[in-house]
Structures are given as C-alpha cells and as structure tokens.
Amino acid sequence: MDLFPAVDPIPLPAPVWLFKVLHSATLALHFTAVHLLVGGLAMAAFWALVGRMRGDEARLNASGALAYRLPVAMAYVINLGVPPLLFAQVLYGRALYTSSVIIGLYWISVVFLVIAAYFVLYMMAKRAENGVAYGWLGLIALAIVLKVAVIYTNNMTLMLRPDAWIEMYRNNPVGGQLNGDDPTVLPRWLFMMIGSLGVAGVGLILLGMKTRLPASATLLLRRRGGLALAAFTLLQVALAWRVLAAQPESVRTALAGHAFYRLVALLWLATAVLLVALGLFAAVRAAKRSWLSATLCGAAAFVNILLMVLFRDGIRDMALLQFGYDVWAREINTNWAIVMLFLALFVGAAGLVAWMAAVTARAKGVDETYA
Numbered sequence: 001m002d003l004f005p006a007v008d009p010i011p012l013p014a015p016v017w018l019f020k021v022l023h024s025a026t027l028a029l030h031f032t033a034v035h036l037l038v039g040g041l042a043m044a045a046f047w048a049l050v051g052r053m054r055g056d057e058a059r060l061n062a063s064g065a066l067a068y069r070l071p072v073a074m075a076y077v078i079n080l081g082v083p084p085l086l087f088a089q090v091l092y093g094r095a096l097y098t099s100s101v102i103i104g105l106y107w108i109s110v111v112f113l114v115i116a117a118y119f120v121l122y123m124m125a126k127r128a129e130n131g132v133a134y135g136w137l138g139l140i141a142l143a144i145v146l147k148v149a150v151i152y153t154n155n156m157t158l159m160l161r162p163d164a165w166i167e168m169y170r171n172n173p174v175g176g177q178l179n180g181d182d183p184t185v186l187p188r189w190l191f192m193m194i195g196s197l198g199v200a201g202v203g204l205i206l207l208g209m210k211t212r213l214p215a216s217a218t219l220l221l222r223r224r225g226g227l228a229l230a231a232f233t234l235l236q237v238a239l240a241w242r243v244l245a246a247q248p249e250s251v252r253t254a255l256a257g258h259a260f261y262r263l264v265a266l267l268w269l270a271t272a273v274l275l276v277a278l279g280l281f282a283a284v285r286a287a288k289r290s291w292l293s294a295t296l297c298g299a300a301a302f303v304n305i306l307l308m309v310l311f312r313d314g315i316r317d318m319a320l321l322q323f324g325y326d327v328w329a330r331e332i333n334t335n336w337a338i339v340m341l342f343l344a345l346f347v348g349a350a351g352l353v354a355w356m357a358a359v360t361a362r363a364k365g366v367d368e369t370y371a
C-alpha cells in the first residue's frame, strides 16, 4: 500500500537539484536567525536577571544591547523561514502536509505563538531602553520560542514516519497531538537549541565589536561569546551523536553507505572543532578587538550550519526512501524563462538585503547604555 497521499498531477516547474540548492541555502539562513534569536534571548534574560540582582552594569548593558536587537532577529527568523517552507512543500508536500494535518492544532498555534513572542520581545526592548526590569519577560519569550521549536521538530520528524500516520489520525483527527513516541524528537530539538547558545556566542562576539557600548559590556560580550561558542559547540557535537544514534538502523546504514553524506558529516565535525578553537581563542584574546577573529567565527559558524542542513536533508531523504518516497523521481517540466526570472529576482532581493545589512552595519549610531 502506498502510504503517501496521491502526487500532485502538475509536474515540478524546475529541476529537483535547483529546489534543493535554494531550500538548503535559505534554510541555513533561517537556522542562523533561529540560533541568534534563541541563544541571544537566553543570554539577554539571564544577564538581565543576574545583572539586576548584583547591580552589575556590564551585564545590564550587554543584556540591554541584546534585548534591543531581538525584535530584528525575530523578523529575520520569520522572513527567512518562509522560503524554505515553500521549497520543502514543493519537494516533500505529500509528507509535510500530512504530518502538518496530524498535529494540526499545534501547527496552527505557531502563528499565535510567534505573534505573542514578537509582542513580548518588543516589550523587552522598550523596557531595556527605559532601564526597567525585563528579565522575567525574557523568560516568557524564551518559553514561547522554545515551544515553537518543539512544534517544528515534531512536524519535521513526523513527516518521516508515514507508517505512523493513519493510526495517529484515527486516534486524534482534530490534530491535538505531537510526534510523542518518536525517539528522534528530543535529541534533535536539543541539538538545535544547544547549538543556538553556541551560534549566539558568535553574535555576542560581533556585538562586542561595537564601540558605542560601554567598554566593560563589550569586553564581557567578547569573552562570554567566545566561551559560549566553544562550550556549546562541544556539547552540540555530543548531541549530534545522539541524533544519529536515535535514527532507525536502516537510515543510519543508508547514510553511512553514501559517500556524499559521509563527507558532509566529516566536514561538519571539522568545522565544529574549528569553532571550538576559534571560540577559545576569542575568549582568551577578548581584551583585543579583532575583526579578523570575529569574521572567521561568523564564516565558520555559517558553513557549519549549512553542512548540518545538508546532512539533515540526507536523514530526510534516506528515511523517506525506506518507504518508497524518492524525491529525485518527480516528474519535471522546466519552464526556463520563469526559472531565470525567479533567479534574477531572488539574487536581486538577496543583494538588497545584503546592502541593507551593510548600511545598518556602517551606521554611526548613538552611544548605548541600559544600566
């Protein structure tokens, strides 16, 4: 019996490899933003609470600088989440739509949770600007954002279990359930969330390069950023092992037998080791502002995320293949004129965003204090 809903009779309008490239590139950007948001929010809340308790100006200033930027990070999370969602639906719609329906109530709640988190982040930023306590608001926003991540992980893992769908749908047709009994869910969620604390370390190092913040705060940002990058990347490597061990044996064997995914895993590990070394270096040399070190951390972190996205894609393809779903076997009818127009607009839009980011980075700004 075919476990998947009937295929859409309209062929794909572009080759599978092109959708895959676009999906991986945009998903790596989404994950970068997610990591900066989750990790940055955790650090901002922690420093706001500790800083206020101890009357520590450096922590309060560092936390305020983070809180002030979190609504922007959230905007990037959402906007950079839309493109990979569209590409994933094109490639894996028969699996992804089905799992989305099975956890429907939770899935639809993401919209409201994201709005709520956004609202709380704006409140935090406002209170940080006015020097009013906001650590508790940070904890609320963090709880909401972590819940959104739980729902995403549940959907992205349930889409890989077509053998569980019918039973789950019969048991709860209104979608009030998650992918609870799947052993891959918890390690996968932890992998992403702990990874967030590491990648946010890079964000802290970069924020610590600002000269408009008090020197004590920027030193704290650079030092703690380096330490977070090293410590949490190390922890993430251990969790990567857990994620792999939790996969069904057939998926592990298929990945191990695939030269491309073996190479990707190896490169991911190499970049993780490099990040640990770069993080330690940044922490030890925190007293010196080094754009070279900060840029290297940023570049290595992005390559590391991109490699993780590729390997994660391998887990999905191998898992679905076990049930007869071959993403490469779709009927294709490429309309090159439309593809070219799309690519031109895509590159143009990416260029505009890069220009906007460059203008923001070059902006002189004003002196920032939050204590």
Ligand code: HEM
Residues within 6 Å of the ligand: 027, 030, 034, 038, 077, 078, 080, 081, 082, 084, 085, 086, 088, 114, 117, 145, 146, 148, 149, 152, 153, 154, 156, 157, 188, 189, 192
């Ligand atoms: C606070 C908000 C958000 C958080 C914390 C978050 C977090 C995550 C996490 C942790 C994953 C990985 C799940 C896994 O595979 O284990 C994920 C995947 C994804 N997220 Fe987000 N997300 C957020 C908002 C959004 C929004 C608003 C969109 C789209 C409009 C989006 C689109 C996606 C897509 C498309 C994927 C995976 C695609 C794929 O596997 O092909 N996310 N997100």
